[in-house]
Amino acid sequence: MTATMNPTQVLIADALTAVTPAGLPFRFTAYDGSSAGPEDSAVHMHLANERGLSYILTAPGDLGLVRAYVAGDLEIEGSHPANPYELMRLMLRQLSFQRPTPAEALRIVRGLGWNHLKPPPPPPQEHLPRWRRTFEGLRHSKTRDRAAIQHHYDVSNTFYEWVLGPSMAYTCAVYPSADATLEQAQAEKFDLVARKLDLRPGMRLLDVGCGWGGMVRHAAREYGVQALGVTLSSEQAAWARAAIERDGLGGLAEVRFGDYRDIAEREFDAISSIGLTEHIGVRNYPAYFGFLLDRLKPGGRLLNHSITRHDNRLRPTGAFIDRYIFPDGELTGSGRIITEMQDTGFEVRHSENLREHYAKTLAAWSDNLQAHWDEAVEEVGLATAKVWGLYLAACRVGFERNEVQLHQVLAVKLHPDSTSDFPLRPTWLS
Template sequence: MTTETTTRLTIAQALERLMRHGMPFRFEAYDGSTAGPEDAAHTVRLLTERGLAYLMSTPGDLGFARAYVAGDLEIDGVHPGDPYAMMQLFRSRLTFRLPPPGELVTIVRSLGLSHLVAPPPPPEEHLPKWRRVLEGLRHSRSRDAEAIHHHYDVSNRFYELVLGPSMAYTCAVYPDTDATLEQAQAEKFDLVCRKLDLRPGQRLLDLGCGWGGMVSHAAEHYGVEALGVTLSREQATWAQESIKARGLDHLAEVRFMDYRDVPERDFDAISSIGLTEHIGVRNYAPYFAFVEDRLKPGGRLLNHCITRDNNRSATSTGAFIDRYVFPDGELAAVGRIASAVHDAGLEVRHSENLREHYAMTLRDWCRNLEAHWDEAVAEAGLGTAKVWGMYMAGSRIAFDVDEIELHQVLAVKPDAEGRSGFPLRPTF
């Protein structure tokens, strides 16, 4: 008999049946089967049964990531430090169909029911959300600290290789299309300083300060007393050493500290560059209330963060990002952030979308990773380096097509008479 329910398919044949518009790449499987054009620019190789089990047990980006990071899936024709072109191809031409029940049964039986059982994930993967309760409730202090440790305490040297000398792990601002990454990062910090209208002798608090780039720039170029706080011990150590080496320790300080524990008040300005993504949407109210409490009347807030393109989408970041990159990360549209800022008693004065700038920043980070690939792998491991290449290239595409955006929101704490202290027109 050769009925639909008894025909046995190869892996390549099964995959072809799931493709809605054909195979946009060459595919080779460990059972010897092949599919797709022989002259394709990219070849995808499924090397092991474990890789097949990853793909079948967790369809979508998480299963693909597991097989790729574990080395069970290889891609020719693309550098793992910058798989942008391949991921563009996947996005534009890789579409799947849901076969009729009988055909689907044939595909699953051909591939093996045993492959529906998920193998242990690669060691680079963080725990799923339901298992993170052992670290505390979502966005509790202990769980936030563990999430930050997972992403930021990889290796300072690894970050130096990817981010470059600025050690700025947030969206740069390119003054023109020919600007270098370092020029763009310096312009980003300077733009924040100008929007905050910083002046010598003022006090700045930088929340989630990373490796201290904003703190150092504000102290060196604007003469302010700058305090930065981070939940990453590795970042704080690196930042303090950099501040001292630059002779700025009389003005700048970085503490290994939860921002909620900062005791000082009456800051002239507060910057938050890339922190809001980590705090959770439900915590916007207490977060911006903290900011309002720490600002003096007339003080300004500059909140810089990744945002959704709408408020209808889920705030979660997706399985791959959640498990491999930003555990517990959440994104909301700029309107939701602006509303939370207003509800805390601050007044929004300006908002700017820098989406295209983040796509360019990610492009340059990927170029750095590709250029320093061997050292990056030696420093952090092959799996981690692969994760970073895939995450940055995929994020670049998301900014390209306006799935996510980057907003700077500038706000002020009015005084008791409602005066903002702002000029009639922006000066930045």
């Protein structure tokens, strides 16, 4: 093979090993016949064609790899596409890239072929880059937020039923024991929120970003609370309304399709925000928490449940998550969230990190997707199903590695005399 090679030609596997000096933790092969990595690895990645190489060269990092994988140009053996956890674990824990020098990069690109620097069209599942979303309005305007939410949540209610299970809860569960089922853990999550909010019959609860109405229905059914939920996803709202009707909770529970900023009612006894903060933008925290404070009566509690970073440094969201999963999503640490809540006027009373619980939740969702893989592919298509498998597995590794966390922060709107209506010790732990 080398006898007929152009002297300047570079084999794909050689190019890969040049930027991974510590070696590959999995087997890699390419369409040019080259290979690298341990031959006995249980995980095998194969680059099938030139388009895949163009994806990788024109979008270095996770975006190019994802494009090639979603398009079918990068194949993975040794793990199910619904749950490529082992590959993600190896890549995120053991694989390290080293940026080549300009001269080395030039040599590699020249050897692989200049024609591969023409980017192929991205897969249709990919959202526009952040800077090109201006046609949807300014970032975190009502119009653009609605478009971002619908990109992710209006995939298919049937698809979400297969992945999330009967609870239709798309946030971190709380496992009361290591062997608890996903449904038991999601019920415990809603009940923990209710206990932290000290819900009692006759109270009024506002649940912003209510999803499929799980918290609204739990509060109404288990605590006799008058619960109002709001979501920007029309699909979620339709499903939630049907579930409320099915459960006979119409007299207590309501879900609206709309923006939480359009809620006119005030004097709520409690507010729950479960998985919304990630979508509103860090710069909008003052307005967000100010709005929620304004909707509470004195003594009313807020429970903010959201994904957080392990530190409070601002950094851009990765291209894969921003383009394929949560357009315009943004994370920060619990310290920034607590600071913004305090500066708005809330008194923060309790914070809890549920990082390990989210890793277990994601593993359960991956298992559900794998169990319903054929139906999921038929419902949303192979490419979208593969995106979800990759996303769930990568996020699971992220929580296991403490790159991301999940914090519940409990706060109260004080009375004018600074009383809080809190007992001397927490009651939600008993």
